[in-house]
Amino acid sequence: MDQRIPAGEVPDEVRLVNEFLNTLDLETFGEHAGKPDEEREGLRSPERLEAWLVGRGLLGRGESVGEWDLDLAVKVRDALRSAASSNSSLARGRSEAVGVSFDELPLVLRIGEASKPELASREGGVKGALGRILADVAVAASKGTWARMKICAAEDCRWAYYDHSKSRTGRWCAMQTCGNRHKTRRYRRKRRNSVGQGR
Numbered sequence: 001m002d003q004r005i006p007a008g009e010v011p012d013e014v015r016l017v018n019e020f021l022n023t024l025d026l027e028t029f030g031e032h033a034g035k036p037d038e039e040r041e042g043l044r045s046p047e048r049l050e051a052w053l054v055g056r057g058l059l060g061r062g063e064s065v066g067e068w069d070l071d072l073a074v075k076v077r078d079a080l081r082s083a084a085s086s087n088s089s090l091a092r093g094r095s096e097a098v099g100v101s102f103d104e105l106p107l108v109l110r111i112g113e114a115s116k117p118e119l120a121s122r123e124g125g126v127k128g129a130l131g132r133i134l135a136d137v138a139v140a141a142s143k144g145t146w147a148r149m150k151i152c153a154a155e156d157c158r159w160a161y162y163d164h165s166k167s168r169t170g171r172w173c174a175m176q177t178c179g180n181r182h183k184t185r186r187y188r189r190k191r192r193n194s195v196g197q198g199r
Contacts, residue, residue, distance in 0.1 A: 010162045013140045014149055016056060020133055021081050021149070021160035023052060028156045043077070046070050049126070058129035069126035076102060076130050080137065084160055085151040088171065105131040107138070154178040 010018050023042035025032065043049045046065040053059035082097040105127055112118040119138055121131025140146035148163040152173040161173035172178040 009164065011140070011143075011145045013136050013143060014145050014162060017080065017133055017136050017140065017149065018160055018162060019056070020077055021084060021151075023077060024081065026156075026158035043070060043073055049073050053126065053129045058132055059126065063125055065126055072102075072104065073126065073130060076105075076133065080133075081151060081160065084149045087147055087150045087163075088153065102130075102134060105134055107131055107135055152178050 025040045049070050050065040054061055079097040079100045106122045107119050108122050109117055110120050119135035121128040123131055137146060150161060150163050152159045152161060153171040157178050159173040163170035
């Protein structure tokens with residue numbers, strides 16, 4: 001998990017979703033600037049997907065993971081990233097995820113411990129793991145925390161983060177990095193423009 005998102009600061013129902021969204025690394029500044037394109041995709045092979053799911057207790061070791069599973073996982077992640085991007089109040093246009101459904105990942109309502117209703121996947125394996133992530137999104141939406149899952153507005157970052165601002169209008173994954181870089185660029189641009197106009 002990235003240092004910008006301490007585990008204790010992300011509500012439980014979106015923590016796993018947050019990590020899943022960040023299996024794609026689009027950051028192109030600082031230590032990530034020279035990262036090869038093929039390394040930016042955390043789910044670049046069935047083996048990588050298996051390792052990610054097993055590492056989070058979503059899949060048992062040795063369970064089969066194929067190309068079809070990988071394609072579905074990337075499709076789910078990219079749709080959720082698009083939806084999270086549109087959670088920003090500054091997002092323009094309609095999310096590419098509107099109307100996308102995952103019929104192959106059916107969820108059911110079951111009665112869990114202490115007679116508490118909970119959403120669960122009807123499937124096992126990778127489908128079950130992805131269903132668990134979608135169930136977390138549904139729970140987060142019902143609690144109002146999904147609306148705070150966003151994608152950093154910095155084009156050279158695009159990290160998924162949880163917006164803690166009271167007004168829910170945060171734009172940056174971290175003010176001290178992406179926010180300050182944006183402010184500095186804007187200041188320099190204004191200064192250049194004012195110097196150019198003064199000549």
